[in-house]
Amino acid sequence: LTEEKIDEFRENFLALHAYDQARFYMKVGPDIRRTMYHFLSPEEMAEIFEALELDDEEVQGFIKEMDPTYAANMLSYMYTDDVVDVLNELDKADRDQFLKLMDEETAEEVTELLGYEKHTAGSLMTTEYVSVQENSTVRSAMNVLRREAPDAETIYYIFVVDENHRLTGVLSLRDLIVADEDALIRDIMNNRVVYAKVTDDQEKIAQIFKDYNFLAFPVVDDNLVLQGIITVDDIIDVIDEEASDDYSKLAGISDIDDIDAGPFKAARQRLPWLVMLLFLGMLTATLMGQFESTLEKVALLAVFIPLISGTSGNSGTQALAVVVRGIATGEIDEKSKLKMIFREMGTGLITGLACGLIVVLVVFLWKHSMMIGLLVGTAIFCSIFVATLAGSFIPLLIHKLGIDPAVASGPFITTLNDITSILIYLGLATLLLGQL
Amino acid sequence: LTEEKIDEFRENFLALHAYDQARFYMKVGPDIRRTMYHFLSPEEMAEIFEALELDDEEVQGFIKEMDPTYAANMLSYMYTDDVVDVLNELDKADRDQFLKLMDEETAEEVTELLGYEKHTAGSLMTTEYVSVQENSTVRSAMNVLRREAPDAETIYYIFVVDENHRLTGVLSLRDLIVADEDALIRDIMNNRVVYAKVTDDQEKIAQIFKDYNFLAFPVVDDNLVLQGIITVDDIIDVIDEEASDDYSKLAGISDIDDIDAGPFKAARQRLPWLVMLLFLGMLTATLMGQFESTLEKVALLAVFIPLISGTSGNSGTQALAVVVRGIATGEIDEKSKLKMIFREMGTGLITGLACGLIVVLVVFLWKHSMMIGLLVGTAIFCSIFVATLAGSFIPLLIHKLGIDPAVASGPFITTLNDITSILIYLGLATLLLGQL
Incomplete structure (x- = not known):
């Protein structure tokens, strides 16, 4: 990119979709990016920024490459919800500097949005919406729409307000287009908003x-005073984020999104979970230590430990996953919680019985010992029942306490079920020791 | 609901949003639903059906309650992509009957859509879109739009075609509204579609x-002939479905969505996984059987088995989750696969080393045996390294073979890692037996 090529670059580059422009911008080095700030206006750069994933550390670096006035100008052209995402990545001093340099009206709106807590509607919404008074006509509403179209984040819904800017109705552009031009908004709007x-x-x-x-x-x-709107593209990101969050918790990992992280960063994200679970695992080892004399007498017992703890871990994770997703999607509510626990009790009994019987049979055929078969089978049956119940009950309890049920992560439940299943198995074995 | 109340019911009910109508429809029993078919026109019922989750077995029951002509009429009023979802829930004979009773043009379009494979763009798209010729004017395009608005699934994008109905451009309603009425579509459309x-x-x-x-x-x-469009609301369902699918595979469960299933159905969904894993677990037990004499000599060894297999399971699941999500979101592509494996090797080394050292220290302090500490620590180190590598390599390999990497489910990888970690641990122990 050289000075002479500016026209050629602009012609080719601006013909691209903003997302493709953003991909180009991400891929090139800081030198070319600096040339781009020179070649493109703050308004054009704003479109690129809106297509970036803004809740990312890299954004901070990009902003710092720019001349502060250029950056503030660019921010003024962006939708307020995106400006909030960018400013949230900066430290307080930089944030205040940009707010001072920005267009005053936008800065005021952004400051207000910055005040809302993360993950609330307030922190997601944008203030660039189209609103009309309920006593205006379709014709005048269309004029408002044409005037605001270049700046509004969506013009496909028009929000209807009274003289105090209280929300009283909503209208789609579709309704507006097919309506009579002299009709009053109040008469055609949907007031069950x-x-x-x-x-x-x-x-x-x-x-x-x-x-x-x-x-x-x-x-x-x-x-009921209208403050902003949330658009579907932001919600797609939220749905993705929430699903990713539930998924990472099930896998026992803090942040799954960072594919590009190096091994040290990846290790730092995983170690807290691993070490915590390691100590929980030590507890299992300590408890097992109580049964050392039983294990000394019948070494064969140890052979079935991974089978029993593995199966109990699997059934516990299954129950956990169903309940956590059910709570996340709202399908499990206060009323259906008790029903859910009874359902899981039944499921635990059935799966436990089925797996237990299979194990009795297989161990009998393999070791020709009915005693060992019955012991391992009974342990499997009990462990599955307890694990299924724990896997469903614990997240429901945590949710009841007002905490995100996904914190009862997969590995945590699994390790807990390791402990109970081994206690059940070795406890039974010790009781039956005379018979073995 | 009695005959006299028909007007009152219609007034209150039709004022509700379609989703709320659908919730009411789902909640009442078959008797009230039959009255609703009587009170509401097929067109009004079509709106309710469009707000239902259509890929559900219940839909079949609803359709069978209706008079076939009423049902066919209702289907004719629905968007073709939704009709496809409904018909896919019916058996072939019913499907053919409805296609015969339906409005001929819709039936033809639907038959074509039914021919596309599940989970392809063809099976998701609808044929109710607005298209205009590239040589028409903005004014005539607006007239097309007004005419088609009541039937089109979205009027916010207008698709531009040539005389052979080949897609040549796209235009948002926003572009159209702010454009000069006499401008040619060709000149204002976006042709990088x-x-x-x-x-x-x-x-x-x-x-x-x-x-x-x-x-x-x-x-x-x-x-390049335009066949249909896909709208964002259908894509939200796809995103949800794909995320749910990855999530269930990680938990080792076939279908997570069915919260309302009874214990028998829930058990049927979970048992195939549990039993398969049970047999894989038997393999672990068989392999451990080879080390029975080692375990007989030092029963203390058995105490650390759950700790070692648990930790290896946890680190394997972490690596698996990162890679499966990375492939699903497209962040891991052909080029970055090798980089990913090296990254995971590094991560496995670091986390393995950290956890191994912690274990050496704790076991030494607890059992006062440097030998056991070193043995367990080394086993943890090797297991984490192998598990992390297996957790990342296996899904990448499966993906390379053209299979959905999520089939390498969490419990499968965990059980596999159980086997390797126990082999490593007891193998090392047997080698060192003279020293213990």
């Missing part, structure tokens, strides 16, 4: 989008 | 929606 409060959790918002198939969604304060 | 082929996998489509933030997206055949 679904909305969220600024403090609502993002998981709740995502569920509403999934249920109602909205493209955008209004957010109000306690007095 | 992103599209999918009918045979493309739904996961690829979901990724495009996430990257580009589209609300709708055209699907073409091999000759």
Whole structure:
């Protein structure tokens, strides 16, 4: 990229979709990026930034490469929800500097948005929406729309407000287009409008989008005054993030998204879980130590330990996964919790019985000892029952206490079930020792 | 609901959002549903059906409650992609009967859509889109739009075609609204249009929606002839489904969505995995049987088995989760696969070393035996390294073979790692037996 090529670059580059521009921007080195700041206006750069994954550490580096005035200008052209994402990646001093350099009105709106807690509707919403008064006509609403179209994040929903800017209805552009030009907005709007409060959790918002198939969604304060809107593209990111979060918890890992991290960073993300579970595993070893004399007498017993603890771990994880997802999707609510526990008790009994019988049979055929077969089979039956119950009961209990049930991660439940299954097995074995 | 209340019911019910109507419809019994078929027109019922989760067995029951002509009429009013979902739940005879009773044009379109394989763009798309010729004016395009608005699934994108119905561009309603009425579509359209082929996998489509933030997206055949569109609400369901699928595989469970299933159904879903893993666990027991004499000599060895196999299981699952999600989101591609394996080797070394050292120290302090400490520590180090490598290498290999990497489920990898970690541990112990 040289000075003479500026026109050629602009022509080819600006014809690309913003996402492809963003990919190019991410791939090139800092030198070419600096030339790009020179070749492209802050407004053009704003479109690239809106196509980036903004909740990423790299963004901080990009912003610092730019001239502060250029960066502040770019931020002024971006949708306020995206500006919030960028500023959240910077430290406080930089954030304040940019807010001072930015266009005053935008800076004020952004400051307000920055005040909302993470993962709430307030922190997700943007203030660039189209609103009309309920007593205006379709014609005047269309004019508002044309005027605001270049700046609004979506023009496909028009939000209707009263003189105090309280939300009273909603209208799709589709309704507006097929309506008579002289009709009053009040008469054609939908007044059963679904909305969220600024403090609502993002998981709740995502569920509403999934249920109602909205493209955008209004957010109000306690007095029903319209504060902003949330658009479906932001919600797709939330759905992805929540699913990824449940998934990582099931795998016992803090942050799954960072594919590019080096081995040290990856190890740092995984070690806290591993070490915590290691100490829990030591507890298992300590408890097993109590049975050392039993194990000394019948060494064959040890051979079945991984089978029993593995099976109990598997059934516990299955129950855990069903319950955690059920809570996350809202399918398990207060009323169905008790039903769920009874269901899991039944499931534990059935799967335990089936696996127990298989084991009795196989061990008998293999070791020709009915005693060992019955012991291992009974241990499997009991362990599966207890593990299934623990896998469903613990996340429900944690949820009841107001904590995200996904913290009862897969490996945690598995290690817990290791302990109970081994206690059951070696306890039974010790009781039966005379018979073995 | 009695005959006299028909007007009152219609007034209250039709004021509800379709999703809330659908919730009511799902909650009431078959008697009230039959009255609803009487009170509501097929067109009104179609809106309720579009708000239901259509890929569900219950749908079959609902359809069978209706008079076949009423049901066929209702299907004719629905978007073709939703009709496909409903018909896919019916058996062939019923499907053919409804296709005969349906409006001929819709039936033809639906038959074509039914021919596409599941999880492809073809099976997701709808044929109710708005298209205009590239040589028409903005004014005439707006007229097409007004005419088609009541039937189209989205009017926010207008797809531009040539005389052979080949896709040549795309235009948002926003572009159209701010354009001069006499402008030619050809001159204002975006001709760098992103599209999918009918045979493309739904996961690829979901990724495009996430990257580009589209609300709708055209699907073409091999000759670039426009066949249909996919809308963002359907993609949200796909994203949810894919995430749920990865999640269930990690937990070793076939179908996680069915929260309402009774204990027998739940057990049937979980048993195939449990039993398969049980037999894999028997293999572990058989292999351990080879070390029975070692275990007989030093019973203390058995005490550390759950600790070692548990830790190796945990680190394997962590690596697996990172790689499976990385492949699913497209962040790991052909080029970065090798890099990924080296990264995981490094991560395995670091986490293995850290956990190994902790164990040496703790076991030494607890059992006052440097020998046992070194043995268990070395086994933990080797197991973590092998488990991390297996957890990343196996899904990458499976993916290379063209199979969904999620089939390398969590419990499968864990059981495999049980085997290797125990072999490592007891193998080392047998070698060192003279020293113990």
